[in-house]
Amino acid sequence: MLTETQAWDVLHAVPDPEIPVISVTELGIVREVHARDGGLHIVVTPTYSGCPATEVIAQSIRDALVAAGAGEVDVETRLAPAWTTAWITEPAKEKLRAYGIAPPSGDAAVGGAQPIRFVPRKLACPRCGSTDTTRLSQFGSTACKALYRCQSCLEPFEYFKPI
């Protein structure tokens, strides 16, 4: 059996399958951990509705805790409150940057009539730090990221969009 504190320690080491430099706890998707008779109850809030990693994440959480001797582990998916990039921890944002992904900053998309007036904020390139960057696409390799290019070092990079 694991205590709740021990369970959190195990979860701090479970990587996000898409962005393995940060853990599922740093991503802010593990909301609650409850010890109970014979095991653990874990509450997870998914990032995007269609994120293909959601099931892999639940499975890796279960596997890691079971391997650490947690007994029976059940993972509950909770929708409300909806996940937001504001739940990504500050150290994790630095890890994202070091990994080559610009971390979320500023406000989420507002939609509606504004899109055509919308000028994306000048993002700093995670590689060279230049703010002379341009957005290539609102959607990158996954729904949670946009694709940018740095005009200074000419490297493409991804931006974790705020939602």
Add this chain to the structure above:
Amino acid sequence: MTTTPAHIEYVTRLGDNALILGQRMSEWCGHAPVLEEDMALANMSLDLIGQARMLLTHAGKLEGKGRDEDQLAFLRTEMHYRNLTLCELPNVDFGRTMVRNFLFASLQVLLWERLLASSDTELAAIAAKSLKEARYHAQHAGDWVVRLGDGTAESHERAQAALDYLWPYTAEFFAANPTDEAIAAAGIGPAWSELEAAWEAVVVPVLNEATLTVPARTPFKSYGKFGRHSEHLGHLLSEMQYLQRTYPGAQW
């Protein structure tokens, strides 16, 4: 809260909209004009299919007959689908795809905003999640509508043709039957009459910016959300449901 047939019908409509447009948009995978848009369309499809999973799961629970998301998606025929006709129309070209996404995502943003206050708390939770995604879809499509409409002669012509073709189907967004009246009365969802002006206030300025002419309303009516579909839905379902129809109950 006791579940009414109108409630099940309403949540099914929302789920079917997301599922059918998600499936339609996924046809672009590997075929979009540029790689970045290929990825964007695939990602937006995934968002919509994810929303459909939550909504159809919820509809199945409300129904209480043990049908899950997969049974609702793969084992209903077109007459049991309740999506807006607009969602099932063929993609044709990138212009029509972007104009459709813009018209639909703009509606979704307004609808999800109102459903945050739904008396159905599960639906409100799905709305909170979907709203964040719909805003990015609306922004993406809005950008493209302006680029295409106010672009070259060719792109303008195609965007205008797309708008002329799709616009009559948007009347269906705001059509109401007793289901819609029951939903508004129960505080589950907004009255469509209230949404129509709000939608036009969002959509028309962008179409103007895109130098596109907003077509006049005509008597044309479509009735997909009431279960009367165009010829296109059956073809879409025959592809989407092929595996479950050929190997019933197959799992992997």
